[in-house]
Amino acid sequence: MPVNEPTAMYRMLHAESIAVIGASEDRNKFGGRLIYNLIHHGFKGTLYPINPKRETIFDLKAYPNITALPSGPDVAAVAVPAKALSETLRGCAKMGVKVAIVITSQMAESGEEGAKLQDEAVAIAREAGMRILGPNCLGALNAQADVCLSPSVTMSVDKLPKGRVGVASQSGALQTAMFIRAFDAGVGFSSCITVGNQADLELSDGFEYLVDDPDTDAIFVYVEGIKDLERFRTAAQKARAANKPVVAVKAGRTEEGAAMANSHTASLTGSYDAFVALCESLGIVVTDQPDTAVLCADALARWGAPKAEGVAVFSGSGGAAALAADAIAESSFHASKLSGPAIDHLGEHLPHRKETAIIDFGGYRSPFVEDVMIESMETVADDPDTGALLMIMTPQPCMEQLAAAIRSIGTDKGVPALLCNKSGSLVDEQVNKDAKELGYPIYTSLDDCYRVIEALMAYKRILESAEGDIATEPATPEINAAARVLAPGLLTEPEAKGLLAAAGAPVTREQMAMSPDDAVAAAREIGFPVVMKGVARGLIHKSDAGAVKLNLADVAAVRSAFAEIEVAIAEAAPDAELAGCLVQEMATGGVAEAFIGASWDPQHGPAVLVGAGGVFVEVLKDVQMAAAPVSPKKARTMIEGLKLWPLFAGPRGRPKADVDALADIVHRVSVLAAHLGPQLGELDVNPVIVRAEGEGALCVDARAVWNAPQ
Ligand code: ADP
Numbered sequence: 001m002p003v004n005e006p007t008a009m010y011r012m013l014h015a016e017s018i019a020v021i022g023a024s025e026d027r028n029k030f031g032g033r034l035i036y037n038l039i040h041h042g043f044k045g046t047l048y049p050i051n052p053k054r055e056t057i058f059d060l061k062a063y064p065n066i067t068a069l070p071s072g073p074d075v076a077a078v079a080v081p082a083k084a085l086s087e088t089l090r091g092c093a094k095m096g097v098k099v100a101i102v103i104t105s106q107m108a109e110s111g112e113e114g115a116k117l118q119d120e121a122v123a124i125a126r127e128a129g130m131r132i133l134g135p136n137c138l139g140a141l142n143a144q145a146d147v148c149l150s151p152s153v154t155m156s157v158d159k160l161p162k163g164r165v166g167v168a169s170q171s172g173a174l175q176t177a178m179f180i181r182a183f184d185a186g187v188g189f190s191s192c193i194t195v196g197n198q199a200d201l202e203l204s205d206g207f208e209y210l211v212d213d214p215d216t217d218a219i220f221v222y223v224e225g226i227k228d229l230e231r232f233r234t235a236a237q238k239a240r241a242a243n244k245p246v247v248a249v250k251a252g253r254t255e256e257g258a259a260m261a262n263s264h265t266a267s268l269t270g271s272y273d274a275f276v277a278l279c280e281s282l283g284i285v286v287t288d289q290p291d292t293a294v295l296c297a298d299a300l301a302r303w304g305a306p307k308a309e310g311v312a313v314f315s316g317s318g319g320a321a322a323l324a325a326d327a328i329a330e331s332s333f334h335a336s337k338l339s340g341p342a343i344d345h346l347g348e349h350l351p352h353r354k355e356t357a358i359i360d361f362g363g364y365r366s367p368f369v370e371d372v373m374i375e376s377m378e379t380v381a382d383d384p385d386t387g388a389l390l391m392i393m394t395p396q397p398c399m400e401q402l403a404a405a406i407r408s409i410g411t412d413k414g415v416p417a418l419l420c421n422k423s424g425s426l427v428d429e430q431v432n433k434d435a436k437e438l439g440y441p442i443y444t445s446l447d448d449c450y451r452v453i454e455a456l457m458a459y460k461r462i463l464e465s466a467e468g469d470i471a472t473e474p475a476t477p478e479i480n481a482a483a484r485v486l487a488p489g490l491l492t493e494p495e496a497k498g499l500l501a502a503a504g505a506p507v508t509r510e511q512m513a514m515s516p517d518d519a520v521a522a523a524r525e526i527g528f529p530v531v532m533k534g535v536a537r538g539l540i541h542k543s544d545a546g547a548v549k550l551n552l553a554d555v556a557a558v559r560s561a562f563a564e565i566e567v568a569i570a571e572a573a574p575d576a577e578l579a580g581c582l583v584q585e586m587a588t589g590g591v592a593e594a595f596i597g598a599s600w601d602p603q604h605g606p607a608v609l610v611g612a613g614g615v616f617v618e619v620l621k622d623v624q625m626a627a628a629p630v631s632p633k634k635a636r637t638m639i640e641g642l643k644l645w646p647l648f649a650g651p652r653g654r655p656k657a658d659v660d661a662l663a664d665i666v667h668r669v670s671v672l673a674a675h676l677g678p679q680l681g682e683l684d685v686n687p688v689i690v691r692a693e694g695e696g697a698l699c700v701d702a703r704a705v706w707n708a709p710q
């Protein structure tokens with residue numbers, strides 16, 4: 001029981017009285033399934049069917065209207081046509097209903113007219129202090145308490161699968177599809193919540209409920225878009241603090257950002273990448289399919305983090321074992337590297353010495369002896385490097401006995417033990433039945449098994465790393481001062497570099513020059529050779545326009561460069577206001593070029609990127625992204641994660657790049673992004689010239705999109 005006033009989610013999922021408005025005996029209707037599912041799954045409280053045309057529904061007394069009830073129920077489940085919604089909700093409000101679950105669709109999702117009705121519904125609820133789930137949702141259920149407030153056809157299953165996985169989903173239909181797949185696999189739920197259009201209660205309300213729910217050990221959130229970043233973040237942090245693993249799937253992996261090619265950052269990242277980066281910073285495991293995600297959440301609820309990153313595979317088929325070896329080679333885990341007792345045991349039964357745990361029972365000197373197979377699995381499960389065990393059940397002797405052995409390893413030893421049935425109906429009879437009755441999962445897809453193992457290992461890494469990845473420095477007065485002088489729009493190179501310098505990142509020494517004489521004076525002060533660049537607001541690609549002159553060695557070169565840049569700008573950007581010529585130090589001694597970017601979006605907050613290749617970053621698309629701010633240590637891990645990392649590490653006798661210096665700039669840019677928030681829409685630092693180890697790195701170009709304060 002929550003200590004404070006129960007939340008709306010709590011009241012709904014522990015309702016003691018429910019009115020079903022639009023109730024019917026026809027299970028082809030939403031209202032019919034709503035009331036049937038409640039009765040069918042043994043709702044223990046008081047049920048009020050509301051239907052003006054009926055005396056009784058499923059032997060319960062029916063009422064013509066919610067206002068005709070003897071007293072107001074906790075919850076009203078509403079399945080009425082859109083036109084009748086406002087009137088219905090007024091009745092609910094009048095009766096003091098706490099939560100209205102609105103199944104009704106044709107609301108904001110269908111256009112302007114629906115949006116108006118939805119706004120009206122919210123206004124009615126707000127005024128009465130009533131909360132709304134939906135509209136356009138598929139309700140919610142608390143399997144542990146037998147409260148099935150869902151009109152989904154999948155709820156016609158014999159009994160609600162009870163388990164430890166809680167689900168909060170922005171899609172109703174997907175949730176119920178996932179529900180039945182999980183049911184078939186023997187996975188059970190604590191509570192499942194669909195939030196539909198989130199007109200009032202939203203995904204994070206469900207997420208928070210599950211974090212607090214003592215019946216939930218792991219959480220699956222299905223996200224279409226984050227409505228309130230702070231609430232999502234808070235719920236995720238509470239889940240971490242409570243040691244509840246969270247698995248997330250996000251819809252829409254398309255890169256809408258690519259359309260906005262104002263900056264490299266925008267074209268290199270879509271909102272999906274930003275979501276993944278956010279989840280990583282919050283310790284949420286991301287996977288790509290709802291069906292699989294729920295299996296991952298179930299495994300995490302059951303086993304938590306494995307003791308090691310090795311995986312042992314058993315099969316009666318040499319072919320299956322070989323395929324498993326391939327799959328493991330491509331994964332982030334490895335086949336268990338066995339030691340002492342396990343090696344000795346296998347030595348007794350295999351014709352050759354074996355140290356990695358991919359084991360084919362068919363290859364034993366005496367194949368398929370029940371006790372021996374079971375002993376093998378148990379011995380290998382006890383090996384210190386075995387974090388998980390996978391049995392690929394091809395048609396073979398002793399299938400039921402092996403399945404039972406897997407279950408007991410998974411239950412008694414606490415080692416994740418996955419059973420993948422590749423024998424179809426051969427084992428359907430007993431093993432599949434056992435899975436459901438004993439509440440132990442059985443998988444039919446090897447891909448699912450590998451993803452589940454990936455999720456377990458990801459969670460292990462989350463628990464081990466986490467701390468130390470996030471930068472903790474407070475913002476500096478220098479950053480505030482640099483930000484104060486900027487006007488909204490595209491920032492020029494010196495403006496963007498002003499922000500970088502304020503964050504302590506090394507930038508080229510440089511001066512603006514308004515005349516050739518100015519430029520000569522600046523060059524003398526900076527020291528030859530110099531670089532000159534045209535600066536004009538809106539001139540995005542300076543070198544494409546011929547407005548970058550490198551390696552200018554003397555006064556004559558500076559004078560002619562000034563004249564050429566003036567012409568180049570007049571041609572390339574005739575409408576741009578010319579701010580002048582930037583004279584800057586020529587960076588020398590680079591051994592590698594890099595790109596650093598920062599971005600902000602309302603759903604996922606600030607992010608930082610690092611990429612290899614400098615000017616070629618868009619061609620190479622080799623970038624790593626993380627939620628900002630990151631520590632220098634995390635920045636270094638990002639750089640090491642680049643495909644082109646070997647170029648920084650000193651390939652073929654070339655000097656090593658100063659990776660620590662680059663990591664420090666990534667960290668500083670991330671602090672800048674985190675501190676400036678929505679004002680810094682995008683920032684590109686490209687290139688960063690990285691010198692040899694110990695010699696530093698230098699930001700030679702930058703641009704940014706600056707937003708008005710919000
Ligand atoms: P833009 O990206 O707008 O075309 P840059 O300022 O990045 O213009 O300049 C283009 C290229 O010139 C850079 O990628 C870099 O290789 C080189 N460059 C620019 N400034 C310097 C500098 N100060 N020192 C050395 N090389 C530079």
Ligand code: MG
Binds near residue numbers: 686
């Ligand atoms: Mg550039």
